[in-house]
Amino acid sequence: MSTWKEFTKGILKENPVLILVIGLCPALAVSSSANDGLGMGIASLFVLVMSSLVVSALRKVIPSAIRIPIFIIIISTFVTIIDYVMHAFQPELYANLGVFVPLIVVNCLVLGRAEAFASKNSVWLSVVDALGMGVGFALALTVLGAIREMLGNGTLTLFNIEMLNFGPSFKPALIMIMPPGAFLTLGFLMALQKRMSEK
Amino acid sequence: MITNDLSWYFILISALLVNNIVLIRFLALCSFFGVSSKVETSVGMGFAVMFVMVMACSMSWAIYEFILAPYNLEFLRTAAFILSIAALVQLEELYIRKMLPELYKQMGIFLPLITTNCAILGAAFLAIDYKLNFFNTIIYAIGVSGGYMIAIILFAGIRERIELAPVPHYFKGYPIAFITASLMSLAFLGFSHLFGL
Amino acid sequence: MRDTIKLGLTLAFICSFAAVLLFYVVEKTVPMIKENERIANELKRKEVMTDAVTIEPNSTEAPEYYIAKDASGNVIGHVLSASERGYGGLIKITVGVATDGSIRAIQLTKLDQQETPGLGAKVVTAKFKDQFKGRKVADLKVMQDGGHIVSITAATITSRAATKAVRDALEGFLSKK
Numbered sequence: 092m093s094t095w096k097e098f099t100k101g102i103l104k105e106n107p108v109l110i111l112v113i114g115l116c117p118a119l120a121v122s123s124s125a126n127d128g129l130g131m132g133i134a135s136l137f138v139l140v141m142s143s144l145v146v147s148a149l150r151k152v153i154p155s156a157i158r159i160p161i162f163i164i165i166i167s168t169f170v171t172i173i174d175y176v177m178h179a180f181q182p183e184l185y186a187n188l189g190v191f192v193p194l195i196v197v198n199c200l201v202l203g204r205a206e207a208f209a210s211k212n213s214v215w216l217s218v219v220d221a222l223g224m225g226v227g228f229a230l231a232l233t234v235l236g237a238i239r240e241m242l243g244n245g246t247l248t249l250f251n252i253e254m255l256n257f258g259p260s261f262k263p264a265l266i267m268i269m270p271p272g273a274f275l276t277l278g279f280l281m282a283l284q285k286r287m288s289e290k
Numbered sequence: 291m292i293t294n295d296l297s298w299y300f301i302l303i304s305a306l307l308v309n310n311i312v313l314i315r316f317l318a319l320c321s322f323f324g325v326s327s328k329v330e331t332s333v334g335m336g337f338a339v340m341f342v343m344v345m346a347c348s349m350s351w352a353i354y355e356f357i358l359a360p361y362n363l364e365f366l367r368t369a370a371f372i373l374s375i376a377a378l379v380q381l382e383e384l385y386i387r388k389m390l391p392e393l394y395k396q397m398g399i400f401l402p403l404i405t406t407n408c409a410i411l412g413a414a415f416l417a418i419d420y421k422l423n424f425f426n427t428i429i430y431a432i433g434v435s436g437g438y439m440i441a442i443i444l445f446a447g448i449r450e451r452i453e454l455a456p457v458p459h460y461f462k463g464y465p466i467a468f469i470t471a472s473l474m475s476l477a478f479l480g481f482s483h484l485f486g487l
Numbered sequence: 488m489r490d491t492i493k494l495g496l497t498l499a500f501i502c503s504f505a506a507v508l509l510f511y512v513v514e515k516t517v518p519m520i521k522e523n524e525r526i527a528n529e530l531k532r533k534e535v536m537t538d539a540v541t542i543e544p545n546s547t548e549a550p551e552y553y554i555a556k557d558a559s560g561n562v563i564g565h566v567l568s569a570s571e572r573g574y575g576g577l578i579k580i581t582v583g584v585a586t587d588g589s590i591r592a593i594q595l596t597k598l599d600q601q602e603t604p605g606l607g608a609k610v611v612t613a614k615f616k617d618q619f620k621g622r623k624v625a626d627l628k629v630m631q632d633g634g635h636i637v638s639i640t641a642a643t644i645t646s647r648a649a650t651k652a653v654r655d656a657l658e659g660f661l662s663k664k
Contacts, residue, residue, distance in 0.1 A: 112464055113320060116408050120316035123604045157494050161501055163376060167369035168505040172512045175365065179519040182527075186598050190415050193368045197408040199320055244605050265641070268605045270314050271476040278468030282460045289460075293572060365513045369505070483574075483644060 094219055101223030107200050108231035108277070109284045114200040117191045118232055119273040126248040128236025130184040131191065132229025134177060136222075138169045138195050143209040143221035150210050162205045163196070170196045183251075200228060231280075238276050243267030292420045298429045300485060301422075305433025308484050311409050312441040313475040318409035322442055323467060325403070332446035335403075336439030340432070342382065342404050343413055346375045347431035350414040351424055371414050376405045409438055445474060527596065528581070532566045535583025535592040539563060552660060555583070564591060569656030573648040576601035578610065580652050582619075588661055590627075593619045593653055600645075607645030615639055615646070619653060624661065627654035 105111060108118045117135065122128040142165050146153075153161050174192050177185045185192065195201065204224055209217040233249075241247050245263040247255035257263075266272050292301055292309075311317050318339070325335045350371045358367055383401045387394045404410060413434045417427045448470050457466050532542050532553055539555035553566040569580040579599040583591040593616050602608045609615060618636055619627075628634025629646050638646035 112323060115319035115323065116316050116412075119319060152497070154490075154494050154497060157498060160373065160376065161498065163372055164369060164501055164505055167372055168509060171365055171368050171509055174368070175512055175516040175520075179516040179523070182520075182523055183597055186601070187604075189601070190412060190419065193415060194317075194408050194412055196368055196372050197411050263605070265605055266476070269479065269603070270316065271472045271479065273316070274468045274472035274475055278461075278465045278472060281468065282458075282465035285465065286460045365509055366506075 094216070097216060097219045098223040101220065101225070101227040102230065103227070105224075106227045106231055106284075107224055108228060108235075109281055111200075113203065114198045114228055115277075116194065117198065118228075118235060119270075119277060121188050121191050122232050122236040122239055122273060122276075123268040124187075124240040124244070124246075124248055125233055125237040126251060127184065127187045128232035128234075129229065129249060130177075130181065131188055132225075132232040134173050134188075134192060135195055135198060135200070136225030136229050137173055138166065138198075139201050139204060139225040139228075140218060140221045141169045142166045142201060142205055143217045144214060146205045146209040147212060147214045147217035153210070158210065159206070162202060162210075166201050166205065167196045200224065235273070235276055235280065238280075239267045239272055243269075243272055292422070292426075292430065294421065294423055294426055298426065301426055301429050302433040302436075303485065305430055306437045306440065307478065307481040310437045310441055310478050310481075311413070311434045312438055313471070313478045314482075315412075317412040318407050318438055321403060321407055322438075322445065322471075323464070326442050326446040326449055329443060329446045329450060332442045333439075336435075336442055338401060338404060339407065339409065339438055340435035342375075342379060342401070343410050343435040344428060344431045345382070346378055346410050347414050347417055347427050348424065349374055349378060351417060351422075351427045354418050355424075367415075367418070371411055375410055375414070379405050409434065441474070441478075445471065448474075527598065531581040531594040531596070532583075534594045535581055536564055536566055537592075542566060551663075562586065565660065567656045567660050569593075569652040571648040571652035571655070573600060573610075574602055574607050574642070574644045578602070578645070578649050578652055580649060580656075582653055582656055584657060584660065588623060588657070590619050590622050590653065590657065592616070595649075602642065602645045607639065607642040609639045609642065610645050610649050615649075624654060624657055627657065 101107065107114050114135070117131050121131045142162070145165050146162060149161075170193060173195070177188075177192060204221055208220050212220070237247055237249075241255065241257070243263050243265055245257040245261040246253060264272075267276065292304055296304070305311070309315055312319065312322050321335060321339075326332050353370055353374060354367060358364055358370060363370075379401055386401075413431055417430050420430075422430055449467060452466060452470065461469070529542075532555075533539070536542060536555040538557065540558045542553050542555045544553050545551055552568075554562055555564045555566060557563050564586055565584045567582045567584060569582050570577050572578075577600075579595060581594045583593070585591050595611055595616070597608070597611055600608065600610055602610055615637075622635060626635040627650055629636045629638045629643070629650055631638065631643070632647070634650070636646065636650045
């Protein structure tokens with residue numbers, strides 16, 4: 092029961108983007124399409140789970156005086172791995188995400204989970220927590236990207252497959268895939284979330 | 291796009307307005323929303339970011355140019371940059387606390403927050419991606435942090451007013467802040483294509 | 488003192504482990520990245536010269552352009568690489584030139600540009616690319632500047648940059664030949 096709770100808290104009750112309001116930079120910058128949002132979400136999920144795993148496994152040997160530099164080394168190692176692997180296997184996605192792939196290293200979500208959770212809990216619980224948070228983050232990015240892509244481009248693409256196309260008669264609101272649309276969509280999503288949680 | 295063949299004032303304008311780091315490039319959003327409830331604190335944060343960014347960009351330029359690039363160690367750049375920025379922030383904090391206690395009182399609390407401010411690392415990466423030379427890297431860092439300062443001070447000013455305004459219940463707090471940021475971003479989009487930048 | 492040494496050793500151990508892991512990943516992926524790029528470039532050259540049998544660089548050391556030949560070895564055209572600063576970054580275009588100096592086709596993919604999604608990024612659509620077919624140097628300007636290329640809506644900088652890239656590459660090639 093408690094394991095399940097650790098997992099689901101990241102998805103709704105403590106969703107990183109909508110409730111904790113962290114990891115905003117990638118959430119807004121790469122959500123101009125559902126595909127990019129999902130790709131960024133999966134990349135962050137990988138880094139989050141792997142670094143939580145390593146941090147919690149080493150939590151007893153890491154001296155607390157130098158724990159932050161060690162966390163940073165661990166995180167940046169996994170960030171560099173995903174950086175090169177994505178470049179090799181998904182060049183198009185890599186080009187779309189650009190500088191935001193190496194910047195996963197400063198995503199407060201990753202260091203925050205390492206410091207607040209993984210350094211104090213068992214490997215199993217830390218991985219579950221990281222999975223929940225990562226899935227919550229990826230979901231938020233994908234939903235944000237899906238809304239923006241549908242309204243701003245008239246299409247919906249997931250896993251590189253075009254799922255929906257509103258056709259040429261649909262006049263997309265370009266502003267939605269431009270920077271102001273990102274802030275606007277997230278603002279409305281947050282208000283909606285507040286409305287739902289207070290009902 | 292910024293390159294070395296642009297003159298320095300175009301690089302400055304591009305970084306300040308056209309490609310505003312917060313409202314157009316989406317970096318440093320955590321502190322943009324987190325530290326902008328009062329104009330006074332946002333001014334302090336703005337100066338702290340400018341100070342660290344200029345130092346961090348010139349340092350990472352040197353690390354890249356003299357260590358990483360000559361020995362084909364580009365794959366270490368993420369780790370090298372973030373660690374050196376973290377160390378730099380620590381040193382600066384120690385130095386300012388000891389030598390300039392007055393300044394520390396105003397700026398000190400913001401310094402630890404800056405390590406995870408992605409604009410610093412982002413600007414360092416972008417300066418490398420644009421292949422800027424040392425002088426242009428410094429100009430770029432000043433422009434980027436100036437752009438951050440403009441955005442966060444304007445935003446804090448608006449948020450102070452919104453505190454007093456009747457906002458629909460579900461939009462109170464973050465939602466209305468995001469919608470405000472959206473309108474500011476829209477305004478900054480007006481700068482796009484300025485001087486063909 | 489002993490504590491400092493212990494801290495240093497822990498840090499050194501973790502760093503060296505990370506370095507070994509990274510080195511392995513880089514060794515594996517970098518050749519793949521280079522190979523992907525090579526295949527993509529070769530494909531683009533074929534796409535602008537569909538009827539060529541061989542497309543060879545003009546020199547092995549520093550190729551400036553590629554020479555396309557048909558089955559019987561006759562030169563049927565040349566392939567050039569063009570690039571120009573756009574709105575978001577460098578726009579790289581592969582240009583196929585017929586022997587009379589007119590353009591046969593141009594090609595670029597999503598990876599060759601960093602323009603704004605939904606606006607300038609439409610530079611990769613067939614609608615924009617196909618207008619270059621059969622054009623000569625004099626036509627290679629956007630409509631607003633008195634040429635024949637229709638700009639992408641709300642992306643004049645991108646359209647101008649792409650057109651200039653093709654024109655400059657073609658002009659440079661013709662003057663050398």
